Amino acid sequence: MFQEIHNFSLTSLGWSDRWEPHLAEYEFGEAGRVLRHDGTAVLVATEKGSAHIALARSTPQIAVGDWLVVDGEAIVDILPRASLLQRRDPSTGDSQPIAANVDLVGIVCGLDRPVSLGRIQRFTSLAWDAGATPIVILTKADLVEGTVESEEAIRHYDPAAEIFSVSSTTMVGIANLLDRCVGQTLVLVGESGAGKSRLLNALAGRELGDTGSVRQGDHKGRHTTTARQLHSLTGNCCLIDTPGVREVGIHTDIATIDSGFADIADFAQGCRFNDCGHGSEPGCEVQSALVDGRLSLERFESWSQLRREAAWAELRADPAANHRANRQLGRLYREAKRSKRP
Ligand SMILES: Nc1nc2c(ncn2[C@@H]2O[C@H](COP(=O)(O)OP(=O)(O)OP(=O)(O)O)[C@@H](O)[C@H]2O)c(=O)[nH]1
Ligand SMILES: [Mg+2]
Ligand SMILES: [Zn+2]
Known part of the structure; x- marks a missing residue:
């Protein structure tokens, strides 16, 4: 039974038009958002109120913030995630x-x-x-x-x-x-x-x-x-x-890391060589940005570090790509070593 502890409107739960077409694909059921995940059950809020719904072993992995299609106390589906x-x-x-x-x-x-x-x-x-x-x-x-x-x-x-x-x-x-x-x-x-x-x-x-x-x-x-x-x-x-976490592991790829460092990507566009490692290559715009202060050394090092971690993560996620990744890693380490030299 749904408890009427709050009067939720779907909008107050973060619902917007973007979800409508997804929900329209279901003949029955209504939208509910996951407020909490207790391991064996989720607390779900719909317009009617909130309810604990037990998770079956077959239920796919659900996260707090997910939008579900629920029918009574059954989870019909998870709507496609925006993030x-x-x-x-x-x-x-x-x-x-x-x-x-x-x-x-x-x-x-x-x-x-x-x-x-x-x-x-x-x-x-x-x-x-x-x-x-x-x-x-x-x-x-x-x-x-x-x-x-x-x-x-x-x-x-x-x-x-x-x-x-x-x-x-x-x-x-x-x-x-x-x-x-x-x-x-x-x-x-x-x-x-x-x-x-x-x-x-x-x-x-x-x-x-x-x-x-x-x-x-x-x-x-x-x-x-x-x-x-x-x-x-x-x-x-x-x-x-959320509960506090000390260490966060990177779960991402090199392209995503680069998208968070658009300034470095811009400098790299100006490098003489397409495959510049931004180390000691002649005409490296990234190095010259480091020298004249347009780019801070801390930022450059954190970019290099995150790229290495992402390379490791990619390697773990796809052992078949071992060979290619190993070569890439080797290159990244050489770059990093070079960039540490004053
Ligand atoms: N002076 C002051 N103290 C604060 C402020 N924000 C939090 N605190 C205090 O910092 C301590 C920790 O705050 P919490 O909100 O419990 O920290 P948390 O990040 O939720 O910690 P976890 O739940 O353990 O992950 C408490 O004693 C708070 O009162 C603030 O803006 N000013
Ligand atoms: Mg807390
Ligand atoms: Zn370069």
Whole structure:
């Protein structure tokens, strides 16, 4: 039975015209969005309310944010996804879905600890790869003198970064961020203790997510949030809170990495040789951009690093391409070694 705990409209759950033709293909059933995934059951919201639906062994992998066609308490199908954010398990190489049908990936960093540019770049790549737009959210602005330095460090690394500095205690920047999220589904990712759940509460204007304290000294969080959950906020914004993760594995390919580094791709267009490795080749525009400061060394190195990781990921995903990938890897390593030389 559907419990009438909320009066959901499909629009408030993120429904839009784009889904209509997909739903129209089904003779019966109605649309419902997955709010939570408990392993053996999903919490699904339809216009009638929300209900827990047990998953059969044959049910395909469902992610929070998925749109389902449900008939009573049966899952008929999953509507084709507009985007899928997934992470790669660093130990097994398997990919795990984080959230489906997200428009924005909010990369949350607490200003009470050093901002990790590497982590931001990894999540940025994951977001583009998912088919979503990354935004960087610097929380706890109330705890620091100013946010400009951190913002500049991030922009130095990624000139196109969209950055929101906020405080969930003084509410500085919250209205601005809410404006950005109208009509969109935003998933919050980042380290434990970064302030994701507190931010959810600040954006919602009520207590939806549990928040926990951080340890004195190293500011590490306590993994307060244990499950991903989608919340419907005002402005038809849907927000998915996630448990903190420390390491994110790259699950993407070289072309996607490059699409997040359009400036480097532009420079590469100017290289004398089509297959320039951007090392010591004559007429390399990337190297000259490094020399005259149009491109920062940090950004170039993170691009090289992510490309190597993507090459590994491609290799794991397709052992048949071993030979080709090995040769490519060898070349990437040689390039990286060369680029490290002053
Ligand atoms: N001063 C201040 N403290 C904040 C702010 N945002 C979060 N905090 C505090 O930081 C601690 C961690 O916040 P949470 O929201 O629980 O962090 P989280 O990212 O959800 O952590 P996990 O659920 O473990 O992944 C809590 O003590 C919050 O009160 C902020 O803007 N300003
Ligand atoms: Mg939390
Ligand atoms: Zn070059």
